[in-house]
Amino acid sequence: MWLAVLAASAGAAAAGRVLGKxxxxxxxxxxxxxxxxxxxxxxxxxxxxxxxxxLGPARVTAEGLAYAGGIVLRTAALVVVMLAFSTWVEVPVLRAALVRRGVPAQLGYVLATALGLASTVAERLERIREAQEARGLIVRQSLGGRFVAARLQVVPLVLQLVDEAGERAAALEARGQALPGRRTSYVDEPDSRAQRTLRWVLATASLAVVLSVVVPAVAGVLGGGR
Amino acid sequence: MTPVLTAHVRRFAYDDGPAAVRDVHLALERGALVAVLGASGSGKSTLAKIIAGWALQGGHARFSGTLELAPGPRGAGGRLDFAGGHDDPRLQLGAWGERVAYAPQRAGDLLTGAAASVGEELAFSLEQRGIERGEMRDRVRRGARAVGLEDLLDRHPGRLSGGEQRRLALGCALVERPDVVVLDEPSASLDAAGAEALVELVARLRGGGATVVVFATGVDALVRHADRCLLLDGGTVAAEGTLDDVFASAAFAESGVVPQAREREPGCPMVGAEVPATGVPLAELERVTFAYAPRRSGRSARTVLDGASVAVHAGQVIALTGPNGAGKSTALRHFAGLARPSSGTVRIGGSDIAGVPAGRVAATVGTLFQDPRDQLFERTALREVSFGLGALGLAGEAARSRAFEALDAVGLAQRADVHPYELAASEQRLVALATVLARRPRVLLLDEPTVGLDGRALARLDAAVTGAAQAGSAVVLSTHAIAWARRMSHQVLALDGGRFVGA
Known part of the structure; x- marks a missing residue:
């Protein structure tokens, strides 16, 4: 089952041309x-x-390996599903979809910035590193070298982000983010009958799976209690 | 005629600090263009933020005074009286911002940081007000055309050059068709075409009934069109009236505001006579080609340098000009080893720097970045300037005294213990310049060094450039201030189609 989820999300990532990332x-x-x-x-x-x-107190057992394999597979499936989604998704389209479904604009903005945070942080770190390199910081290409360099960049990064957040709050408010009322969207949200059908099928299937587990369990508890 | 906006600032301060602005009265009439001039630290940007309402957010403002907006088709208007206490009225920035638009000094501060394209960024405020998509797209297109970004609607805002980002901020401020437009240093980083388009844009806005207030440290083309002028010094009004009245005042001469840019007197460049280009160049690009990788698959790479060649010798100052986004900063980054060419050779002191880490190139090359905040990361100005001096063999007291010397050269020795973020934008650029000067580089790279500098700061910059050239350094600078470039350099080159040509 987990393997199937992993394969499906890897397949979807490949179809979206983001498998490498x-x-x-x-x-x-x-x-x-x-x-x-x-x-x-x-x-x-x-x-x-x-x-x-x-080997002394350490024993390699088949059950241990199977258990470890199981949790690694589950984790890998969840991580790949999340990463495939966040790498593939076009944040503006997601925001448009949320706006259309009446999700508060502020929440849509937070989601959009959260999904874009990794690239923002990466860009900032790069700029700070360049500024430090321009003043003689030599970044070795090894993992250790990069780690040492990153340590020097974290404090300025946090300070910059905090400083910007203050200005940005005023900018967002002045541009109407806190206003009450309906929102519209600049970006078109592509949707098709097939996608809508698939969403309904998946939602129904998820509900069915949950019910198929919960109903017998509840019935069993109630039945056992008699 | 009733003013559309009246601002009376009796006193404004942040928290318990000293007054940043006091006793300023501004009545803005419909269709007027008012220029507020002031040097660094004059209270100019704070006044812009008060009028825009931004300064009153965040709970740190101590403001006594009045803001009044006349009723109009976009809103009922009203008057807010502030006494500087905790029970003062709250300015509804969302509603205020719809009628009073503001493009801040740091253009990036207006951007959301969440938009994936220029079009989306322009549309943000229209989305918040529920404008239908058809009309929204139409207004975004017209807004983009007005600021010269119609070909960049799909570009990621993070990939814009400094000047293009300035245009985007202007577009974002105007797309809502406000009654009052507050522009803080709107010409900064704009190329000649952009500055000219800005003048036309402001004329159109005024024609449509909008009032424009422009805040500047120098007299530029837009300021010269103002029908009224206010000179700020020490947070209050030093002179007021027509442009001629203010320019003729004694206060103007002492204010540190940069007067109208003068063309170079022939044969009299500040850096001295032409330096003979003999021997090995200190910095050289030879047939350098560079393209930015596309951000998303399916888009083509954007070639910025296309076989570009330039050589700079000891004692020579070369100025690079060219439209916004032409690749001036990219060329400078190649000299510093921060960008690597896809083909061609970069030589520093005659040696190819391919494979040499940028940190090692920095022993010879010093870089002043376009946005000073990109190179300020320490807790105090002194620590900032001292960073990396150890790698040059300076330790302890020697490093400290070198850093002090550099801060003194830019006139900021008294501000050594201040956090760089607490300095005015102009001072931040000077601290960034001090970080470069302290290293005494043989090759000095300056990316738009004049932006936001007042007269006093410009004099410091001029002294730094001439001093470096006379000490035998090679200086490469990029700028849109053509008159300044002609005065400060031996040769002005334009970047055109990815190559350097004589300008």
Whole structure:
């Protein structure tokens, strides 16, 4: 099931031509997590019976590996779904869709900026790094070198973002963001009968899955209580 | 005739600080163009923010005075009396902003940061007011055309040049058809065509009944069209009347406001006579080509430099000009090793810098960035200027005294302990300049160094450029201030179609 979700989201990412970006971003999150999971659960799993190898207190068990594999797969599926969505989605279209469905404009703005935050932060960090390089900071290309450089850039980044936030709040208010009333959207939201149908089918299917689990469980609890 | 907006500032301060503006009375009549002139620290930008309503947001303002807006087709108007206490009325900035538009000194401050295209950014305020899409698109197109951005509607705002961003902010302020337009340094970073278009745009706005207030540190083409002028000094009115009245006043001569730009007297450049271009150039681009990668797949790369060549020798000052977005900043970034050419060679001191980290190139090359805030990241001006001096072999007291010396050269030794963000925009540029001067670079790169500088700051900049050239450094600067460029450089080059040509 999780594998199917992973494959479907990877397929969707490929169709949206963002598979490379998604894979790169997902690996940053999933690979360290997978290493941790396999070390913890692969080597130390008290319930493990089928011992594949043993080294002092550490025992590699089939059950431990299966458990670690399971959580890595679940995490990978969730991470890839989220990243595929946020990388592929056109933020303006998403904002337009939210506006059309009556979501408060401020919430739409927060969502749009949150989804764009990673690229904003990356651009800012780059500018600060360049300013520091222009004054003799030598950034080594290794991961360690970049980490050391990033440490010097975090404080100015936060200060800049906070300083800007103050001005931006006034700009947004002056441009009418806090006004009551209906909003319209500059960007067209492409929607088709097929997409609408698919959304309804998915929503109904999700509800059906939830009900198929919840109803028997509740019935079982009630029945057992008698 | 009843003024459309009346502002009376008895006293304005932030928190418990000293008065930033006091005893200023402005009555703006329909269709008028009023110029408010003032040097750095004169209270000019604060007054602009008070009129725009921005200064009254955020809970830090201590304001006693009055703001009054006459009724009009866009709103009922009204009068707000402020006593400087906690029970003062609250200005509804959303409604005020619909009638009183404002383009701040830092153009980027008006932008939402959430728009993916110029068109969306222009449309933001129209979306908030529920304008139907057909009319909205029409108004966005007309707004973009008015500020010369009609070909860039799909460009990401983050990918605009400094001048293009200024045009975008102007467009955002005007798209709502306000009654009063407040423009703080609107000509800054605009190319010659942009400055000319701004004058026409303001004339059209006035023709349509709008009132325009322009705040500036210098007398430019737009200011010269003003029918009334106010000179600020020390937060209050030093002279008032027609332009001629104000220009003739003793207060104007002492104010530090840059008078009308003068063309160079022939044969008398400030940096001295032409330097013979002999020996190895200190900085050189040879057939450099560079293109910006497309932001989204499916779009083509944007070529900015296309086989560009230029060589700068010791003691030489070269000025680069060209329209907004022509690639002047990109060319400077190549000299600094911050951008790498897709083909061609960049040489510093005769050596190819391909593969040399920018941090190492910085031992020879000093860069003043276009937006000074991009290069200010320390807690105090002194720490800011001291950053990186260690890499030049200066430690402890030696670094400190070098940093003080540089701050003194730009006239900011007294402000050494102030956080760079608390300085006025003009002072921020000077601190950024001090960070470069402290390194005594053999190659000095200055990206639009005159923007926002008043007369006193300009004199410091002039001294820095001539001093560097006389000490044998090569100076490359980019600017739209053509008269200044001619006065300060040995050669003016224009960037045209990705190449340098004589201007």
């Amino acid at each position: 998604v894979a790169a971003a997902a690996s940053i999150v999933v690979v360290p997590f997978a290493l941790w999971a396999f070390v913890i659960h692969g080597l130390f799993f008290p319930e493990g019976r089928a011992v594949l190898a043993a």
